[in-house]
Amino acid sequence: MSTAGPWRPGDPLPRPEDIIPHRPPFLLIDEITELVPDERGKGRWCPTGDEPFFAGHFPGYPVVPGVLLIEALAQVGAVAALTSEGRDGDIPFFGGIDKARFRRQVLPGEVIDLEVELVQRTKRAGKGHGRATVGGELACEAGLFFLVVNRSQLPGL
Numbered sequence: 837m838s839t840a841g842p843w844r845p846g847d848p849l850p851r852p853e854d855i856i857p858h859r860p861p862f863l864l865i866d867e868i869t870e871l872v873p874d875e876r877g878k879g880r881w882c883p884t885g886d887e888p889f890f891a892g893h894f895p896g897y898p899v900v901p902g903v904l905l906i907e908a909l910a911q912v913g914a915v916a917a918l919t920s921e922g923r924d925g926d927i928p929f930f931g932g933i934d935k936a937r938f939r940r941q942v943l944p945g946e947v948i949d950l951e952v953e954l955v956q957r958t959k960r961a962g963k964g965h966g967r968a969t970v971g972g973e974l975a976c977e978a979g980l981f982f983l984v985v986n987r988s989q990l991p992g993l
Contacts, residue, residue, distance in 0.1 A: 843873065843919040852879065855915045857927055861888070864908040865950065868915055876953045877916030881908045885944025900942040905976040906933060909966030913952035913980055917962055925987045931961065934979030946970045952980065960984050 843850045852865045870878035890898035914928040949969045956963040968976040
């Protein structure tokens with residue numbers, strides 16, 4: 837995570853790995869395209885077809901797993917939640933997923949646009965609503981609940 841201080845509007849958009857602790861192969865989002873700290877974020881994921889999960893989901897007809905679409909939304913939401921003052925060392929954890937709906941399959945090579953609005957926020961928890969689209973067509977949407985824990989409170993870190 838970045839040690840240069842919090843991201844501020846007007847700065848170049850941060851790389852996801854500068855804000856959230858996720859790393860390949862589980863860092864799913866390729867870029868952040870819009871950001872309003874503690875309010876909303878937009879990002880993009882461009883699965884190429886070379887990712888290992890495509891080999892088993894499904895052989896002969898590769899499709900992005902729906903749970904990974906939800907995780908990609910959560911990662912964009914985490915960037916929005918962690919880019920404000922006083923969040924250094926915080927790690928977001930899933931608290932729940934509500935009303936997830938999958939509207940279309942996402943295939944290798946398609947560009948997934950991800951948008952999350954944080955609708956409720958406290959210092960240690962929050963709720964958001966995310967939408968994943970491909971070419972403007974809704975692929976997935978869900979309510980996301982998260983908890984935020986500082987690394988100093990985690991055993992062994």
